[in-house]
Amino acid sequence: MDFSDVKAMTFDVFGTVVDWRGSIIREGEDVWTAKGVEVDWPEFADSWRGGYGPSMQRVRNGELPWMNIDALHRIILDDLLAQHKVSALSEADRVELNKVWHRLNPWPDVVSGLESLRKRFVLASLSNGNVALLVNMARHGGYCWDCVLSAELARHYKPDPEVYQTAAALLGLKPREVMMVAAHNGDLKASKAVGFRTAFVHRPREFGPGQTTDLKPDPSVDVIAKDFNDLADQLQIN
Amino acid sequence: MDFSDVKAMTFDVFGTVVDWRGSIIREGEDVWTAKGVEVDWPEFADSWRGGYGPSMQRVRNGELPWMNIDALHRIILDDLLAQHKVSALSEADRVELNKVWHRLNPWPDVVSGLESLRKRFVLASLSNGNVALLVNMARHGGYCWDCVLSAELARHYKPDPEVYQTAAALLGLKPREVMMVAAHNGDLKASKAVGFRTAFVHRPREFGPGQTTDLKPDPSVDVIAKDFNDLADQLQIN
Numbered sequence: 001m002d003f004s005d006v007k008a009m010t011f012d013v014f015g016t017v018v019d020w021r022g023s024i025i026r027e028g029e030d031v032w033t034a035k036g037v038e039v040d041w042p043e044f045a046d047s048w049r050g051g052y053g054p055s056m057q058r059v060r061n062g063e064l065p066w067m068n069i070d071a072l073h074r075i076i077l078d079d080l081l082a083q084h085k086v087s088a089l090s091e092a093d094r095v096e097l098n099k100v101w102h103r104l105n106p107w108p109d110v111v112s113g114l115e116s117l118r119k120r121f122v123l124a125s126l127s128n129g130n131v132a133l134l135v136n137m138a139r140h141g142g143y144c145w146d147c148v149l150s151a152e153l154a155r156h157y158k159p160d161p162e163v164y165q166t167a168a169a170l171l172g173l174k175p176r177e178v179m180m181v182a183a184h185n186g187d188l189k190a191s192k193a194v195g196f197r198t199a200f201v202h203r204p205r206e207f208g209p210g211q212t213t214d215l216k217p218d219p220s221v222d223v224i225a226k227d228f229n230d231l232a233d234q235l236q237i238n
Numbered sequence: 239m240d241f242s243d244v245k246a247m248t249f250d251v252f253g254t255v256v257d258w259r260g261s262i263i264r265e266g267e268d269v270w271t272a273k274g275v276e277v278d279w280p281e282f283a284d285s286w287r288g289g290y291g292p293s294m295q296r297v298r299n300g301e302l303p304w305m306n307i308d309a310l311h312r313i314i315l316d317d318l319l320a321q322h323k324v325s326a327l328s329e330a331d332r333v334e335l336n337k338v339w340h341r342l343n344p345w346p347d348v349v350s351g352l353e354s355l356r357k358r359f360v361l362a363s364l365s366n367g368n369v370a371l372l373v374n375m376a377r378h379g380g381y382c383w384d385c386v387l388s389a390e391l392a393r394h395y396k397p398d399p400e401v402y403q404t405a406a407a408l409l410g411l412k413p414r415e416v417m418m419v420a421a422h423n424g425d426l427k428a429s430k431a432v433g434f435r436t437a438f439v440h441r442p443r444e445f446g447p448g449q450t451t452d453l454k455p456d457p458s459v460d461v462i463a464k465d466f467n468d469l470a471d472q473l474q475i476n
Contacts, residue, residue, distance in 0.1 A: 070410070122373055132410030135360055135385045144382040147373045152408070153391060170390070172308070172370030 001222055003179070003235065006197055008171050009117060010126035010149060010164075012182035013134060014049075015206040017125075018104035018141065021045050027100050036088025037081070037097070042208060044080065051076035056128065056157040066155050068130035074098045101129070102136035106143065107203070113228020114143050120237045124149045126167050126180065128157050147171065159190030168196070181231065185218040192220060199223040199231055239460055241417070241473065244435055246409050247355060248364035248387060248402075250420035251372060252287075253444040255363075256342035256379065259283050265338050274326025275319070275335070280446065282318065289314035294366065294395040304393050306368035312336045339367070340374035344381065345441070351466020352381050358475045362387045364405050364418065366395050385409065397428030406434075419469065423456040430458060437461040437469055 014020050021042070028041035037044075055072040058064045077098055081089065089097065114123060124147040125134045134148045147170070151157045154166035168175045175195030182188050183203035192198050200217035202225070207213065217224045225231035252258050259280070266279035275282075293310040296302045315336050319327065327335065352361060362385040363372045372386045385408070389395045392404035406413045413433030420426050421441035430436050438455035440463070445451065455462045463469035 122377070124373075130410070131385060131408040135362075135409065139360065139384060144384065146377060146382065146386075147369060148385045170369040171373065172368070 003197065003222075005177055006121065006179050007173055007177045008122035008124060008146075009179045009181055009199075010124045010167055010191075010196075012158075012180070012184060012187050013125050013127035013129055013137070014104075015203055016181065016183040016201055017110055018106050018137065019206070020049065020101070020104050021206065021208055023104040024048065024100055026105075027103065032097060035093060037084075037086050039084050039086070044084075046208070047080055048073070048076055051079070052128075060157060060160070068152050069101070069128055070098065070130055070133060073101055099136075102133050103140050104137055106141040107227065109227035109229045110141070111143050113232055116232035116237055117228065117235070118146070120235070121179075122146045122171065124167065124171065126158075126163070127151065159186055161190065161194050164191045164194045164196060168194075179222070184214050185221075188221055189218060197222050199225060201225050201227060201231060241435065241460075243415055244359065244417050245411055245415045246360035246362060246384075247417045247419055247437075248362050248405055248429075248434075250396075250418070250422060250425050251363050251365035251367055251375070252342075253441055254419065254421040254439060255348055256344050256375065257444070258287065258339070258342050259444065259446055261342040262286065262338055264343075265341065270335060273331060275322075275324050277322050277324070282322075284446070285318055286311070286314055289317070290366075298395060298398070306371075306390050307339070307366055308336065308368055308371060311339055337374075340371050341378050342375055344379040345465065347465035347467045348379070349381050351470055354470035354475055355466065355473070356384070358473070359417075360384045360409065362405065362409065364396075364401070365389065397424055399428065399432050402429045402432045402434060406432075417460070422452050423459075426459055427456060435460045437463060439463050439465060439469060 011017055024045040025041040028044060055076060059066060117123060123145055125145050126149045127134055128151045130152045131148055131150045134150055138145055149167045149170060151163050154162045156162040168178050171178065176197065179197040179199055180188055180191035181199045181201060183201050183206060188198040188200060198221045200221040204211055204215055223234060225234060249255055262283040263279040266282060293314060297304060355361060361383055363383050364387045365372055366389045368390045369386055369388045372388055376383055387405045387408060389401050392400045394400040406416050409416065417435040417437055418426055418429035419437045419439060421439050421444060426436040426438060436459045438459040442449055442453055461472060463472060
């Protein structure tokens with residue numbers, strides 16, 4: 001397939017760029033258990049992430065007004081802490097714990113892969129995470145986006161088409177000049193529906209050892225890559 | 239003055255980060271004269287830039303619908319080419335010439351100054367230039383913003399307060415945690431009015447050898463710097 005007209009790549013972030021589950025478990029066990037959050041951290045991370053889809057759906061429905069992911073993460077966190085009867089945390093602690101989502105670590109191939117890809121393509125995040133979260137996470141992880149794009153700028157959450165359309169418009173490009181990179185078939189199919197090219201990256205441990213979803217790419221995707229370095233190799237830019 | 243609570247810096251771009259006038263003159267003389275744009279390039283650059291304030295005012299008034307700077311630059315360009323009776327350019331040429339604003343060169347202190355400042359602060363553009371223009375310009379100039387912020391995201395042009403308020407909100411910060419950096423007192427005063435800290439950077443040749451405006455900082459500014467390296471030195475991060 002000819003990708004010579006692709007000018008930019010947009011990246012899903014949670015799961016595709018960063019290992020949210022491993023990062024939360026690690027910080028939880030290293031820092032927060034001692035502060036009184038005595039929980040099973042793998043299960044806590046999964047529950048926190050599990051509240052994410054339903055909470056975005058409440059925004060999509062109009063049941064909640066527009067609010068960014070920091071605010072949704074906080075609502076879910078407060079519920080979880082109540083369920084686990086954790087009462088040791090001050091308000092400042094809760095703010096800080098909620099910001100663990102700003103401190104997620106990239107998968108090992110990300111920094112080198114992005115550096116290669118950036119030689120030829122404009123690289124942008126395209127995440128449901130809010131702008132501040134994505135900015136802080138990139139600085140934490142040691143990479144730099146040419147442009148931080150977020151659902152927050154469209155005031156719609158992926159997979160709503162407005163998110164992808166807004167991204168292409170802000171980049172000044174036609175949808176077919178942009179390639180969406182994600183470990184999730186739903187995201188890729190939604191971006192393809194508005195005209196983006198698509199690249200599936202395998203992240204079979206995003207949800208831990210028992211992962212059952214997104215283990216295989218949908219047949220509709222344009223490129224299938226093991227990781228970001230493999231993606232750069234396939235697009236012949238190393 | 240204590241700036242320990244400043245977390246991010248937002249930068250005016252045209253004139254503060256890049257030498258728009260010198261860059262347009264150089265590309266004009268090197269490339270476009272031979273293609274049939276036989277004009278006095280210093281005068282042409284000044285006229286093109288001169289149309290910018292009035293055209294934003296037409297958007298502000300509602301005389302024109304919202305449109306980004308690429309579109310405003312194009313309207314001004316077409317008028318100027320007609321005035322100079324230049325008819326040699328194809329539509330593709332006009333698109334390409336209009337994009338000279340995506341290829342402006344940074345002042346000599348910018349790349350090293352931003353690299354120093356980025357060690358401590360989140361660095362964002364905050365320009366009336368549109369997102370795509372700012373992304374392409376940063377890649378052209380060899381620097382990387384942590385976040386490309388633009389008037390386009392607020393759908394208001396500076397110095398409207400909405401531009402600064404939107405920037406602080408997207409960065410997840412209070413206005414006083416953000417420092418606006420500009421070579422223009424009007425921009426600094428408008429950002430200060432919404433609560434930003436301010437840094438004036440001297441760019442006495444932005445408008446060429448006969449510049450008469452913004453030669454001195456307004457007494458209200460918090461920091462006065464010769465250039466970006468001096469700014470980094472004053473904020474003690476070298």
